Amino acid sequence: MSTRLSLLCVHGVGHSEIDAEFRKSWSEAIIRAVQSVDQSLNPAIDFLSYDELFDKNPPNLVTYGVALAKLLASATVHGIGDLVAGTRSLEDVPTLIRWTAGMVAQWSVDEQLQTTLRNTVLDKLKSGNYDVVLAHSLGSLICYDTFVRNPNAIKDKVFVTFGSQIGNPAVRDIFAGRIKDLPCRKWYHLFNQEDRVLTYPLEIAADNFQQVLTPFDVPNDVLNHNATWYLSRPETVATVWHDVVPVPTSRSIVGAAREVARIDARPTRRALLIGINDYPDPANRLEGCVNDVFLMSSVLQESGFKADEIRVVLNERATTQGIMERLHWLLDGVRKDDERMLFYSGHGAQMPRYSPAGTPDRVDECLVPYDFDWTPEHAILDRQFAQLYSQLPYDSYFVAMLDCCHSGGMTRDGGPRIRGLTPPDDIRHRALRWEASEGMWVPRDFKPLNESLSKRRNGADYVGRNGATQRLGRGMALRTKPDKDYNKIRAELGHHGPYLPILLEACQEEQLSYEYRDGVTSYGAYTFCMAKALREQRGRGTNPSFQELSDLVTAKLRRLKYSQTPNLVGAREQLKAKIPWSMTEPARSERRAPRKRTVKRGRKRPS
Template sequence: MAKKALIVGINDYAPVGAGGPDLRGCVADARDMANTLHVLGIVPAVPASMRILTNANATRANILSGLKWLITGAKAKDVLVFYYSGHGSQIPDPSSEESVDHMDETICPHDFASAGMITDDVLRQAITGLAAGANLDVILDSCHSGTATRELANFTVRYVDPPLEQSFFRDANPRADLRRLMGRGAAARDAVVVPGLNHVLWAGCRDNQLSGEGPIDGGIRGFFTYCFCKALRATYPNVTRGRLDSIVTPAVKAKNTSQTPQLEGTPASINEKVFT
């Protein structure tokens, strides 16, 4: 059984150094996730099994190449993890296939301003070749909302506005709600059953919310990643995804009441033990 992880954390957005829409806690988040996966024996800390992309190395091309590496050769029962901590955004869906809001949710690589964002459609396409029975957990600590990045009381929002060429059409056609990145529609529950989904999605917030980072234990951390890693360390290996979600959600709310994590998957994947 293969165990592999692609871990992305971006504080420094192009241009390198001061000047981009920079964050502060995402590289620390990536380190925390990599260390948690390693110490729990989920994914070994060796380059053949774990790839880490941070800051200027986390380009659009490198992230997509890393996703291809992650799923290539995967077999049933393999444990695969894609983790991303950084800015999220939305752009108008040119195909209008997003029936709920006509928007594509995105993650923002280091060079998104020149190379473009990575949309939910591109992410789904990147994992369409995943072998049946392989266990892929996609974990995203980023915003999927329609409010520009701004400082709030004691925390920073992980959202970046797209350029005017795209944001104008979004703002001129307001919608009631947004789909979560790679999700299938708004829902009121923390765990959402999505029949036929070939992966499990862990989102740091719901479709119409903001994911935040702030001071935790003497450093800056993403609220969702911190609570996820802490809960996983306390419960693994005897915890289902649904049970882990039920622990993480109130822990995040206790630190930041503006976001509610979201779990999506099939009934079987939600009820099975995580990372097995």
């Protein structure tokens, strides 16, 4: 058995002002960690430097500003917004964040620089027989860009990314919205939630990928981005270093057995059902949402779901945190052919949002949790939601059924209740401007989120009628490039963009979603008709496609005189596919056989 261990280290934003002796500190941290596993092993440690390639063409403040605005717009969940709140200029932003944002921006727009950096990494790898590539911060982006385009370069090696911005939506947008798996022996992504240098968690549906949570909060360090802390964490030692340090065969067998057991225990089907009647404000309370949840749970169990595959969260427990925690339960660890179902019954809303520059620039659709207060911190927005679904395998099923509306509305006394909130006047003011020539308030003209997509016939399904609405479940933060550039990058990298869920929505963007009383029992009109349609079809021994089911529900709503038309969004081939629930195993196998081909074709563009 070989006892050698050779590592290549690729630093983040360099600059001697940050750490003049970073090679020494990295080496010491690595040696300590390795020798905590095997005291006799002295690893060979090498470094790749690239700062001079950036220094030849330093970015200006305009480039910094564009990059910082885009990154902050998508990455404030880890407290970065707190660091820049109240700053008057980019010079007030912490130096490391400015450097990182600026260098990422420079790298993202300079194709010649990208090519030079890739060649630099490839040349370095050819010069030594490395077992492990350790890449920090910006170095992780450079390495991933190299390996996704030159997969043989990382084959049979261990790839470790830490303090990395790869999962950041603004960075993923550079790669056409999706981070692919790599043919390395193992890819470890170390993530510290306290790291505020534009980092993000990352999920990849591959058995050779593992995200490792490495929490640390260094005293007097507001950024918590230090590479040596990542490398030295007990969680890193227990996973990365115990993996890469040569070990006796018996230990390897035990580790492999544990991994097999972990994979075998993975659930293949889950459903999360959310219902909120009792909002804190009595004026916002609904009647049928909890009934909807129990109705859908019964229908799903009749359709093949087991009771322990379904989780429910209701009323005061359905807070922002409570919903997000359960969404992680629903969507973490999804693999090929897995089935996931999200059902939401409650209020929806639209929130005009400010850009990091402090000006309104778009509208966000959101689900309204129990603790909703018209702030992004207490709403379920697509920017959080997309982080969970956009990396799902193309050949999995994730269905989101939303019985709510986002256009607002008021309930008339004695009339059916409406499942949407109208913004308070101060919030609504963000989306308006005064038209002096008409002497009236008119909608503000926002810049389109994606101009080429907004011009399509079905563009409103993705960016709203105003072209500037972040619609739930569409992943538009990962899809800002024009079609030509987006399609070019997808073709180069060999993927089809972010995963797109199958969205079953109660109504169109500007319509209202109503409640229905079945005798004295209230339900969502949409949910009631959906349950009826599913049960009727099963009673006939038929299994409709998602498109056929939506058409059946639409017809029922019209017969009940409801002026709401359900909306169906998803990849074309999946919408035509039979609903996977309550199918015999032969039928399930027949349904899945062609999907690997057709689903990928359908992912090429929203349809």
